[in-house]
Amino acid sequence: MRGGDRYFRADGVRLRYRDQGEGPGVVLVHAWTLDLEVWDAQAAELSRTLRVVRLDRRGFGLSEGRPDPEAEPADLAALLDHLRLPAAAFVGMSQGARAVIGLALQAPQRVAGLVLDGLPGDVAGIAAGNGDYSLDEFRRLARNGGLEAFREAWRRHPLARLHGDDREAARRLERMLSRYPGRELLGPAPPAPAAPDPDGLARLSMPVLVINGELDLESRRLAGERLCALLPHAQRVLLAGAGHLAALDRPAAYTATLQSFLQRLSRAAA
Numbered sequence: 483m484r485g486g487d488r489y490f491r492a493d494g495v496r497l498r499y500r501d502q503g504e505g506p507g508v509v510l511v512h513a514w515t516l517d518l519e520v521w522d523a524q525a526a527e528l529s530r531t532l533r534v535v536r537l538d539r540r541g542f543g544l545s546e547g548r549p550d551p552e553a554e555p556a557d558l559a560a561l562l563d564h565l566r567l568p569a570a571a572f573v574g575m576s577q578g579a580r581a582v583i584g585l586a587l588q589a590p591q592r593v594a595g596l597v598l599d600g601l602p603g604d605v606a607g608i609a610a611g612n613g614d615y616s617l618d619e620f621r622r623l624a625r626n627g628g629l630e631a632f633r634e635a636w637r638r639h640p641l642a643r644l645h646g647d648d649r650e651a652a653r654r655l656e657r658m659l660s661r662y663p664g665r666e667l668l669g670p671a672p673p674a675p676a677a678p679d680p681d682g683l684a685r686l687s688m689p690v691l692v693i694n695g696e697l698d699l700e701s702r703r704l705a706g707e708r709l710c711a712l713l714p715h716a717q718r719v720l721l722a723g724a725g726h727l728a729a730l731d732r733p734a735a736y737t738a739t740l741q742s743f744l745q746r747l748s749r750a751a752a
Contacts, residue, residue, distance in 0.1 A: 485500060485501070485502035486500065492553075492557040492561070493553065493557075495540050495546050495557075497539075497540060497545040497547075498544040499536065500518055500534075500536050500537075501534075501535050502529040503534050504533055505531050506570075506571070506748050506751070507532070507533045507565070507569075507571070508532050508534055508535070508570055508573060508744055509537070509561065509562075509571070509582075510524065510536040510573045510575075511539065511558070511572060511574045511575065511578035512539065512542070513575040513576035513577050513578055513727075514542075514577045515642070515658070516542070516543075516655075516658045516659075516662075517539075518536040520575070520729060520730065521534075521729065523733040524729060524733070524737045528740065531745075532748075535561065535567075537557075539557070540553060541672075542662070543658070543661065548670070548672065549665060549666045550672050551577070551672060551673070551675035552673055552675060555585040555589075558582065558585045559585060559589055559592060562592055568592065569591065569592045569594050570592070570594060571595040571747055572595075572596055572597070573596075573597040573599065574596070574598055575599045575600060575729065576601065576726065577602065579602070580601065580602060580605055583605060584678070587682045587686070594747055595688050595689045595691075595743070596686075597691045597693060597740060597743060598690065599693040599728060600694060600695065600698055600726050600728065601705050602705065603702065603704070605677065605705060606705040606706075607708065608701065608705055614699060614701055618671075620636070621671065623635055624664055624668055625667070625668065629668065632667060633659055633660070633662070640725070642659070642726075644725065644731055645695075645725040648730065648731075651730040654730070684712055684714065686715075689746070689747060689750075690710075690717070691716070691717055691740075691743045692709055692718040693728060693736070694718070695724030695725045695731060695732075696720050696721060696722050697723070698724075698726045699726065702726060703720075
């Protein structure tokens with residue numbers, strides 16, 4: 483059923499996605515430990531005027547495979563091929579921002595516009611600040627105490643903490659965390675992603691919206707500020723009352739911000 487779970491294969495790996503609505507395409511790419519359901523509120527509203535596609539990144543949610551940041555740009559291109567979309571706008575949340583930037587650098591003709599939300603510091607050429615996370619530390623915790631020990635620690639981490647009062651958002655976050663498979667914690671570590679080339683970033687010509695929650699970590703806010711200054715056609719929005727998971731903290735304001743940007747993209751392409 484259109485809008486329900488569907489699957490496609492990228493390099494032999496079976497990946498889950500959802501596809502709803504009609505119109506210009508936008509692909510939503512989730513953060514670490516989450517899956518495509520983080521976008522439920524946004525997809526319901528955006529699909530009134532857009533074709534909204536969201537997927538579980540490889541190794542997350544109900545997708546197969548092991549997390550592999552280097553493979554994700556190709557996964558996104560394979561998804562466009564599967565859907566017969568020559569290009570789309572992309573929204574990348576946290577780790578997902580790295581994936582969509584990778585596609586924009588490798589195949590800019592396939593990216594109509596970018597929304598980069600809470601991106602990691604290394605993408606903008608800065609070191610992670612205090613309060614960010616160490617995958618090695620979480621790997622040791624999961625291997626010594628089990629995946630539930632990791633989940634308990636991650637629930638308390640600033641990058642996974644909600645600041646809003648939306649109870650459904652809190653329940654959705656807990657459901658996603660409870661089914662997070664932890665393959666990169668319990669199994670071999672994925673390859674460390676290479677930081678994007680600053681010169682390549684400066685040559686990106688598509689419109690870009692950088693989103694940060696005002697209550698996000700300082701390192702993430704600084705990354706957004708610096709990347710916005712580096713990209714030639716970028717603007718930045720700071721969402722009041724939102725932390726790192728701004729789409730869950732302030733779903734209505736976040737969706738309105740996306741709508742405004744994506745509507746401008748559609749008008750420009752018309």
